Amino acid sequence: MxxxxxxxxxxxxxxxxxxxxxxxxxxxxxxxxxxxxxxxxxxxxxxxxxxxxxxxxxxxxxxxxxxxxxxxxxxxxxxxxxxxxxxxxxxxxxxxxxxxxxxxxxxxxxxxxxxxxxxxxxxxxxxxxxxxxxxxxxxxxxxxxxxxxxxxxxxxxxxxIITTLDRLGAGDEARISYIYTKDHALLHKLLSLGLAPGAVVKIHQKSPSLVLNIGATTLALEEEVGKMIFARR
Ligand SMILES: [Zn+2]
Ligand SMILES: [Zn+2]
Ligand SMILES: [Zn+2]
CATH class of the missing domain: 1.10.10.10 (Winged helix-like DNA-binding domain superfamily/Winged helix DNA-binding domain)
Structure with missing residues (x-):
């Protein structure tokens, strides 16, 4: 049946x-x-x-x-x-x-x-x-x-619990779950900067651009890119 x-x-x-x-x-x-x-x-x-x-x-x-x-x-x-x-x-x-x-x-x-x-x-x-x-x-x-x-x-x-980086506030910490983009060049660039699943990021500043820390590295991202990165609080 x-x-x-x-x-x-x-x-x-x-x-x-x-x-x-x-x-x-x-x-x-x-x-x-x-x-x-x-x-x-x-x-x-x-x-x-x-x-x-x-x-x-x-x-x-x-x-x-x-x-x-x-x-x-x-x-x-x-x-x-x-x-x-x-x-x-x-x-x-x-x-x-x-x-x-x-x-x-x-x-x-x-x-x-x-x-x-x-x-x-x-x-x-x-x-x-x-x-x-x-x-x-x-x-x-x-x-x-x-x-x-x-x-x-x-x-x-x-x-x-899972949110995109642009929705976090200054001082928030989150662990990257995945990156949603069809742009392979961009994806590789982000990965080479250390923005890979599992990496812990701390939001340093939200405007005029999104600035975050990964370990000792400080990165500035466009808001559009922040919207592609899903992370767990
Ligand atoms: Zn099933
Ligand atoms: Zn839904
Ligand atoms: Zn599946």
């Missing part, structure tokens, strides 16, 4: 494959047939019962529920399928961030727990977790987290 959980897992797997540019139906079916124990780091795989022979049934079920379509050997989401898959992925990656940044659980344990969270997190919990984490853009593997309502509004009064 195919459970709701199986459907959710399959949607998550298909999302992460399509995101990587792999929409090939045969390959997606192969990945769906492998059990969670064989998952590569950072790749979402189906968990639960490792039953390779029910893969066709799952695909069939996703099609009858009008969640995916298959054309010329390629799989794509329908509108409702994309909506549901993006929510599961969002919960999975938010849970990863929570486990990784706040609870400091890494690797396989992080993945397995995230995979549980994605099935049980309610809307309220989702918003609280997202706010606590400062509305993160990327999971610990560097994959994008689909934005939720809270990310678009950012109205909550809760004080996030």
């Amino acid at each position: 195919i459970t709701l959980r199986d459907v959710q897992e399959a949607l998550a797997v298909i999302w992460s494959e399509i995101e990587k540019g792999n929409a090939d139906a045969a390959e997606i079916k192969k990945i769906l047939s492998q059990d969670g124990q064989t998952q590569e780091y950072g790749r979402i795989r189906r968990h639960g019962r490792p039953l390779p022979d029910d893969t066709d049934d799952i695909i069939k079920r996703l099609k009858t529920e009008n969640l995916i379509i298959e054309t010329n050997g390629k799989i794509d989401f329908t509108e409702s399928g994309r909506k549901r898959a993006s929510r599961i992925i969002r919960l999975h990656r938010l849970a990863e961030r929570l486990l990784h940044d706040v609870l400091e659980i890494h690797g396989g344990a992080m993945h397995l727990s995230a995979c549980e969270f994605e099935h049980i997190m309610s809307d309220d919990v989702e918003e609280s977790v997202c706010t606590l984490l400062g509305h993160p853009r990327l999971c610990p593997h560097g994959s994008p987290i689909p934005a939720g309502k809270c990310c678009k509004l950012q109205t909550s009064e809760a004080r996030p």
Whole structure:
């Protein structure tokens, strides 16, 4: 029997494959047939019962529920399928961030727990977790987290544990969690300056430019750059 959980897992797997540019139906079916124990780091795989022979049934079920379509050997989401898959992925990656940044659980344990969270997190919990984490853009593997309502509004009064450097005050100390930028040259420059995950920074001054200390080094950053650096207070 195919459970709701199986459907959710399959949607998550298909999302992460399509995101990587792999929409090939045969390959997606192969990945769906492998059990969670064989998952590569950072790749979402189906968990639960490792039953390779029910893969066709799952695909069939996703099609009858009008969640995916298959054309010329390629799989794509329908509108409702994309909506549901993006929510599961969002919960999975938010849970990863929570486990990784706040609870400091890494690797396989992080993945397995995230995979549980994605099935049980309610809307309220989702918003609280997202706010606590400062509305993160990327999971610990560097994959994008689909934005939720809270990310678009950012109205909550809760004080996030994870925040961008531009939101810290003078005198505040924080440990860098990750840097969100698509500009590789900039990323390398920041890393070479010591602004790497794990580094502890202290805000020295906020205007006219953001000045911070890392150890004995003092750096001045543009505000725009401060917005890309997520750190834990
Ligand atoms: Zn799962
Ligand atoms: Zn991830
Ligand atoms: Zn949010």
